[in-house]
Amino acid sequence: MSERRDLETIAELVPAGSRVLDLGCGSGELLAHLRQHKDCSGYGIEIDDANVHACVQRGVDVIQLNLEEGLALFDDNSFDVVMQLDTLQHLRNTERMLKETARVGRIGIVSFPNFAHWPNRLRVLGGRMPVTKVLPYQWYDTPNIRVGTYADFEVLARKSGLAVTDSFGLQAGRVVRRWPNLLASVAVFRFEQR
Amino acid sequence: MGSVGLVTPQQMHFSEPLPLKSGAVLADYTLTYETYGTLNAERSNAVLVCHALNASHHVAGVHADGSVGWWDNLVGPGKPLDTDRFFVVGVNNPGSCFGSTGPMHVNPATGRIYGADFPVQTVEDWVDAQARLMQRLGIERLAAVAGGSLGGMQALAWTLRHPARVRHCIAVATTPNLSAQNIAFNEVARRAIITDPDFHGGHFYAHGVVPRRGLRVARMIGHITYLSDDAMDAKFGRQLRAAELGYSTQEIEFQIESYLRHQGDKFSEYFDANTYLLITRALDYFDPALAHGGDLARAFAVARHHGFLLVSFSTDWRFSPARSRELVKALVDNRIAVSYAEIDAPHGHDAFLLDDARYHAVMRAYFERIALEVSALRGHDTHPSPLPSPRGEGPAGRSLP
Numbered sequence: 001m002s003e004r005r006d007l008e009t010i011a012e013l014v015p016a017g018s019r020v021l022d023l024g025c026g027s028g029e030l031l032a033h034l035r036q037h038k039d040c041s042g043y044g045i046e047i048d049d050a051n052v053h054a055c056v057q058r059g060v061d062v063i064q065l066n067l068e069e070g071l072a073l074f075d076d077n078s079f080d081v082v083m084q085l086d087t088l089q090h091l092r093n094t095e096r097m098l099k100e101t102a103r104v105g106r107i108g109i110v111s112f113p114n115f116a117h118w119p120n121r122l123r124v125l126g127g128r129m130p131v132t133k134v135l136p137y138q139w140y141d142t143p144n145i146r147v148g149t150y151a152d153f154e155v156l157a158r159k160s161g162l163a164v165t166d167s168f169g170l171q172a173g174r175v176v177r178r179w180p181n182l183l184a185s186v187a188v189f190r191f192e193q194r
Numbered sequence: 195m196g197s198v199g200l201v202t203p204q205q206m207h208f209s210e211p212l213p214l215k216s217g218a219v220l221a222d223y224t225l226t227y228e229t230y231g232t233l234n235a236e237r238s239n240a241v242l243v244c245h246a247l248n249a250s251h252h253v254a255g256v257h258a259d260g261s262v263g264w265w266d267n268l269v270g271p272g273k274p275l276d277t278d279r280f281f282v283v284g285v286n287n288p289g290s291c292f293g294s295t296g297p298m299h300v301n302p303a304t305g306r307i308y309g310a311d312f313p314v315q316t317v318e319d320w321v322d323a324q325a326r327l328m329q330r331l332g333i334e335r336l337a338a339v340a341g342g343s344l345g346g347m348q349a350l351a352w353t354l355r356h357p358a359r360v361r362h363c364i365a366v367a368t369t370p371n372l373s374a375q376n377i378a379f380n381e382v383a384r385r386a387i388i389t390d391p392d393f394h395g396g397h398f399y400a401h402g403v404v405p406r407r408g409l410r411v412a413r414m415i416g417h418i419t420y421l422s423d424d425a426m427d428a429k430f431g432r433q434l435r436a437a438e439l440g441y442s443t444q445e446i447e448f449q450i451e452s453y454l455r456h457q458g459d460k461f462s463e464y465f466d467a468n469t470y471l472l473i474t475r476a477l478d479y480f481d482p483a484l485a486h487g488g489d490l491a492r493a494f495a496v497a498r499h500h501g502f503l504l505v506s507f508s509t510d511w512r513f514s515p516a517r518s519r520e521l522v523k524a525l526v527d528n529r530i531a532v533s534y535a536e537i538d539a540p541h542g543h544d545a546f547l548l549d550d551a552r553y554h555a556v557m558r559a560y561f562e563r564i565a566l567e568v569s570a571l572r573g574h575d576t577h578p579s580p581l582p583s584p585r586g587e588g589p590a591g592r593s594l595p
Contacts, residue, residue: 073522074526
């Protein structure tokens with residue numbers, strides 16, 4: 001997700017002038033981009049000390065929080081957009097976080113590694129867990145504790161009462177709208193509360 | 195990174211009475227202060243540093259007697275609050291015992307030492323006094339106001355009382371108000387002082403004595419609350435002073451007792467009993483939400499145009515991270531620019547005075563942002579800033595220096 005083109009593609013999903021909450025904002029690159037190019041405002045949430053420091057250096061407003069503790073700090077619909085990029089798969093309470101995302105933001109945008117991307121399928125067919133650019137970890141040391149697929153998310157979104165307003169895959173910086181569950185290493189969903 | 199070197203406190207006298215929150219006034223008073231660095235031509239690079247309970251205007255550098263400023267690890271040339279870029283001011287608050295007008299001075303109305311009659315001070319009163327000093331120094335608008343603990347309360351109060359006169363607020367290890375437990379600790383300390391037979395109702399100066407026993411116990415209580423259980427355990431554990439137990443109920447057995455007594459003794463040598471009462475009361479009274487029906491967000495609505503940096507420490511049980519998060523929420527509810535760092539440090543409340551690399555890195559980064567803003571405000575006719583571009587596309591997840 002650190003790839004520049006992916007970042008720009010996802011930034012296009014954010015309406016200009018939005019108030020944005022970026023959960024797991026990393027070094028604040030996306031928020032800085034949205035502020036500069038789309039006149040957005042808002043905050044990043046990070047748990048990591050080095051990332052908090054990087055955000056402050058960049059001039060991105062960052063709040064150091066553990067997302068596992070929920071979003072009690074934020075009122076219902078207090079943001080136009082809540083983003084959760086490359087973060088969902090690290091959280092224990094995925095379903096609750098998704099609901100929290102939809103509660104706090106009018107629009108939710110998530111991205112995560114698509115486990116059903118064809119090289120991963122081949123690797124599993126071969127009897128081993130996939131280790132790829134997007135999923136670079138061994139099964140025993142991966143921080144990705146919730147590994148799901150593009151298709152799985154569609155099911156979870158329906159179950160959580162979310163209306164998906166756009167979705168696509170990302171593969172090597174390109175948008176994949178045809179068979180994304182098979183052809184994309186990253187899944188992107190934009191949704192609203194039904 | 196260097197020291198600002200030898201510094202000499204300065205004084206400013208104010209003949210116009212200062213109206214206080216209690217309704218009383220402080221007539222004819224003097225403020226003691228120190229400055230470091232150089233005020234720029236636009237007078238836009240001033241940072242006020244507010245002190246906590248037992249500190250003073252002596253923020254950085256050394257006095258002729260060798261005493262080092264209480265935030266010297268943070269303030270100085272090349273340090274996170276860089277005196278090569280900022281003009282830093284430390285002010286001793288009224289009621290203190292370090293040079294500004296306090297209970298040990300003569301009340302001009304009576305010609306006698308104030309003692310217990312020194313008017314009760316609040317955080318807001320101190321901020322008003324500081325604002326007057328800034329006015330005299332020709333500083334219309336501070337680039338920032340910073341402080342930890344009680345000093346953090348003052349930094350917050352600046353944005354509420356004088357919103358047009360400050361741009362940024364850096365509030366470390368602080369709280370929107372004291373909890374019942376916190377007030378309880380203060381009350382134990384106050385009772386220790388007031389019930390000391392040498393206190394004489396606060397007029398001990400006339401008797402030529404000092405309520406040392408009360409001050410010692412007050413300091414011992416305070417000191418316990420500034421440290422974490424873990425920090426105390428790491429430093430002292432159950433270490434004995436002697437090789438074997440003495441089976442005495444009154445002599446020192448454990449090293450922690452020795453340490454606390456030593457801290458109490460030292461404190462009672464230099465701190466004023468009435469000042470201790472006044473300052474703990476100011477802590478108790480601070481509650482900006484009170485005037486807004488307990489709604490902290492409404493209290494901060496006026497601070498809409500400020501930038502905030504809040505920092506808390508994981509093991510600070512006196513002013514816990516949860517209290518800082520209440521402040522963050524009040525700011526977020528108002529869509530105010532705020533960054534918040536929760537530093538995982540073992541030292542308890544005292545951490546704000548210590549040199550933790552993560553803490554100081556965040557402080558440095560925030561002050562660098564302010565320095566950039568100051569340069570930008572100065573326009574194009576000045577030298578280009580030596581700092582990197584604020585929107586430079588650095589590598590993701592830059593590590594700490």
